[in-house]
Amino acid sequence: MRLTTKGRYAVTAMLDLALHEGRGPISLADISSRQRISLSYLEQLFAKLRRNGLVKSVRGPGGGYQLSRDKAQIFVVQVIDAVNESVDATGCNSKGDCHEGDACLTHHLWCDLSEQIHSFLSGISLEDLVARKDVQAVSQRLDQQHLKTIDFQKIEATA
Amino acid sequence: MRLTTKGRYAVTAMLDLALHEGRGPISLADISSRQRISLSYLEQLFAKLRRNGLVKSVRGPGGGYQLSRDKAQIFVVQVIDAVNESVDATGCNSKGDCHEGDACLTHHLWCDLSEQIHSFLSGISLEDLVARKDVQAVSQRLDQQHLKTIDFQKIEATA
DNA sequence: CTAATAATTGACTAAAATAGTCGGTTAATG
């Protein structure tokens, strides 16, 4: 099992989409600027998210990505799964063949742990996250920083 | 966060010690043979377990390792920590400085998850594991295999 | 039509971690 920046970035980016819904597609450049995630890396992650049916894309100017369904129907565990970060804590993908075809001494312990993590993360939707006070607070801070960056870029462009 | 064979091996080896307690020290060679973990790798892991005060060692013939305290007082989370596998799911070690000195959008989510995993694993002692039916069943199977291996070695030695 | 925008694809890479191996040293026992 692993949970690294890959899975965290994916969830963060999806939450960014959920927070800015309703104003048309969001470009990866915007997400990259707000969340400070490398644009090229986001491209890789969104390729997987799209293949897994979590987002849909619009090409060309004004294009970007949108959630493929209601944010109440997208769960954290699905996002993590989509970028290949397994939430499974066993060494045998829960098959029970970890010790020469049979279960190893601690197999059931890791199964229980996996179940625990899975049920926790599958109980949290993007809507749940959007509703959280702490998320709203951070989101506001990031949006403001983002607006400043855009203004600065406009000034630079005219100069 | 990561949970790989390193942490799983450490817990498995500690559980092996707990299961064979009372017959004096257990050698790493025995654990290696029963649990099919590389002896040299076990040496590395036990160096850390010893430095963390979870086991004590006895050198020389008949030597090996023993739990440093009662198996009811050793918890899975301590074993995983000892071999440097963090149970923390945040990218900032729960410090909240994951986005340019401030919390990132999903910081609190990962904190909640860490708390969830930590409290689960810190609630399970080696004694709890020893008492489990599934563990006892696997343990019996492994012990029998181990005895056969020893007998075979004796026959080879005399021949 | 054309230039700009933005997704899409594929190949490449530096750094770190994993899962070990190998050889040698030290301490205890019989």
Added chain:
DNA sequence: CATTAACCGACTATTTTAGTCAATTATTAG
């Protein structure tokens, strides 16, 4: 004094992470 087994440090192949870079395709505003 030979054997056992812990102890120690250095080395290594493989995999994963977290990206970069370059090129292509589709869309739209002017």
